[in-house]
Amino acid sequence: MFNDRHMWVKIILAVLFMAVIVFPLSVEVEASYTITFLFQAFLFVAISQGWNLVAGYGGQISLGQHAFFGVGAYATGIAWMAGWVGFFDPLAFLLSTIAPAFLAIMVGIPLLSKLRGDYLSLGTLGLGEIMKVLFTQGGRITGGATGLLLPSSSYDTMMPYYYLGLGLAVSSTIIGWLLVRSRIGTAWVCIRDDEQAASACGINILKYKILALAVSGALAGLAGGLYAYNTFQIMPDDVFGLQWALMPVLMTIAGGVGTFTGPILGAFLLTGIFQLTSIHLPRIHPLFSGTFIIILALWLPHGVMSIIHRRQK
């Protein structure tokens, strides 16, 4: 059993999971930088798992997760400002899930209904830009370029964020896993591997592609909603920032596309590396990220998980 490298990965993940559950009990939560770091990593795990469903299982490369993240953040922010929801309101999280999923369906129909899948990458990349414009021009509803200032007096402790983030990371992994194990996941993999054959077998390609994009949008949006409760200022340049689209792509590919442990490993590894370099090597940091991405892509084109798969063969 211990020769099985997959087993080792599972054991390591289980130990890590236990560690992150008990970790806040062992430190001064409000003063700890690690808590904030982990919270961020949890958000990235959720967005990465969503992207992994579209790209790793559905075979469609979306570059617009920042659009969904931002819409999710604004959904919570606008609803809170309007007084429809309160602090940590389940209804707000529901809104942050439905709004980006709806957006994903609306852009998915024109972008995915055509045979060339490349258009999804082009279209979604532009989607984030157009959303930034729309929300900057939103007037009183969105607060314009300076964004929405939420009642930050609601903040009490980092604890609920930490555990909600952890819950989001875990549930996004479980949701993804359940979907991939179901008939839906089988359809996704069929489409990814051979679209024409899948179509010939009677799989409704458009429906399943849109479904994947909508689920990934919902997960990114939910992460955005939680982020909104944490920052208290929602600015278009921040929540529609390209990093929310690029980092999850990078993390998933770095960890291993089409695996469930890959996005988790990638999110922790890269959040850690980028945070450490920005703290300890501030002068090199801007050059480091680009170089690191290139080296990683050349050296491990199939991600960290491929080391484990390769050795096993």
Next chain:
Amino acid sequence: MTGAGVFFQLLINGILFGSMYGVAAIGLSLIFGSMEIIFIAQGSVMILAAYGTYFLFNMAQFDPFFSLILVLPGFMLLGFVLFMALFRRKDGLNKYSSLLVAFGLMILLENLMSVLWTPDTRAVITSYTGQALSFWGLDISITRLLVFGLSILATLAVSLWLRLTLMGNAVRAAIENPQAAALMGIKTPRVKAITFAIGIALAGLGGTATAASYSFDPTFGFLFSLKALIAVALGGIGSVTGALLGGIILGVLESAGAYLFTGVWAHAVSYIVFLLVLMVKPEGLFMKRTRSA
């Protein structure tokens, strides 16, 4: 200015500006067609060339258009080196990791230029920069007109090369059907290397054009890549004239959008048109309907 005057002025501004999107789009279209890579770093490579032109002008008094003599071969060489270093590997690099390499290159170039040359906005100011031809009440900037002429020349040169030379035919074959092309004895890695080098040289041309007629800063590249990608989609992937026309249409739309709508709304116009085109004619505006696989 009369209504018609405004209309024609906007049209001309749009056509002249759009021709630069067109040049970048031709390079992207070639690279995408032969290598299946969305080379998102194209805009950043352009800005690198713009800096090259800027420094040649400010330090060696090179005329920006004359500097093409150095920029074009230099960037073709750069393209070749980049290909050898990053995209040569036959195995391993899949569509995910090649996308990552392109993204990494974009981030690296953007940050490198910011660190080396500060994020300040730059522009090349020559003795003739501000001058314009005036007729029928319209103003046409000389530098922008020259840039437009260059784009037409570049498009012509690339299309003639693709049609008339053996290598060009090999490139077209490899774009249309890589497997069949390889079976016919076409050395696809070599074809890819040459196409990539030409794509980067076109980015160099676009960069020189940017420096000669507009202002730029290191972060300008990403937006330019985005617009060039939209131009490619409008014109149809793999079509050279289509890419130029796609760029020009985009330029006209943006110039009209900037006049009709206030502020940042103008940026949204191009994307909305892009979505509409995808819905109505997904293979591009200038492509014949063919069997897609």
